[in-house]
Amino acid sequence: MSEPAWQQARLIPTSGINGAQEQERRATSALLAVMTAVKEYGRTLTKGLGAHTGDIETFIEVEFDLDGKKVIPDGLIRVTRGSRVWAALVEVKTGRNELQSEQLENYLEVARRNGLQALLTISNQTSVADGVHPARVDKRKLKHVALHHLAWSEVLSRAVVEKEHRGVADPDQA
Numbered sequence: 410m411s412e413p414a415w416q417q418a419r420l421i422p423t424s425g426i427n428g429a430q431e432q433e434r435r436a437t438s439a440l441l442a443v444m445t446a447v448k449e450y451g452r453t454l455t456k457g458l459g460a461h462t463g464d465i466e467t468f469i470e471v472e473f474d475l476d477g478k479k480v481i482p483d484g485l486i487r488v489t490r491g492s493r494v495w496a497a498l499v500e501v502k503t504g505r506n507e508l509q510s511e512q513l514e515n516y517l518e519v520a521r522r523n524g525l526q527a528l529l530t531i532s533n534q535t536s537v538a539d540g541v542h543p544a545r546v547d548k549r550k551l552k553h554v555a556l557h558h559l560a561w562s563e564v565l566s567r568a569v570v571e572k573e574h575r576g577v578a579d580p581d582q583a
Contacts, residue, residue, distance in 0.1 A: 415468040415485070434469065437483040437501040440531070440564065441467035444486065450571045454564075455488055458497055458527050458557050463490030471498070473519045482516050486529070497527035503561075508532055508544040517550040527555040535560050 444451035444467055451465040471485045484499035498516050502508055508530050516528050534543035542558050550556075 415471050432503045433483060433501050433506070436503050437499060438469045440501075441469065441484050441486065441499070443568075447571075450568055453567055453571050454559075455486060455495075458486075458529060459555060460486075460488040460495040460497070460526075461490055461493060463488045463493070463495075473523065475515055475519055475522075480515055480519050482519070482528075485525075495527075496525045497529050497557075498525060500528065500530045502530075502532035502534070504533065506532070507534060508558075510544050510546055513544055513546050513556070514550050517546065517554050517556065520554040521550075525554065527557055530556070530558045531561060531564060532558070533561055534558075 444454060445465050448465070452462060455465060456462075466487045466489070468485045468487075469483065470481050473480045473482075482498040483501045485496060486499060487494060487496045489495075498520050500508065500513065500516060513528065513530065520526075520528055530542070530544070532543070536543050536558060542556055544558075546556065
């Protein structure tokens with residue numbers, strides 16, 4: 410998996426705030442940056458996705474080629490421990506924007522071809538039951554890559570639980 414020009418996620422993104430796309434970019438960057446800065450929170454989120462414990466790196470707008478077409482997921486999470494590497498693509502929707510099946514299936518294919526273990530989606534959509542993704546995708550695409558979903562409310566509640574009940578070592582990070 411090469412990383413030619415991947416941008417690391419930033420807590421204060423440099424993109425504008427004009428439209429939904431910019432809003433998603435800023436939300437993705439801020440969340441992924443917090444995951445690397447607050448190790449306890451990053452571990453809480455990645456553990457639920459099946460990642461091992463390790464150093465977390467996050468990137469935004471990673472670009473891949475899929476059959477001659479440019480595909481740009483919102484982000485990528487990579488957890489490294491020794492020679493073991495676990496990685497997941499990230500797709501984020503904000504407001505009333507909904508996840509699109511075709512887009513997710515493309516990302517699942519990119520993940521499979523590049524040896525990534527998962528695709529994480531984050532949106533305001535909620536699942537009808539635990540383990541059921543809110544968007545329909547071809548089940549064959551899930552043979553080699555796991556598909557996970559978090560609602561924004563769950564992202565927030567996990568942050569609160571980590572801070573209030575488990576504790577964050579660094580007061581500035583808390």
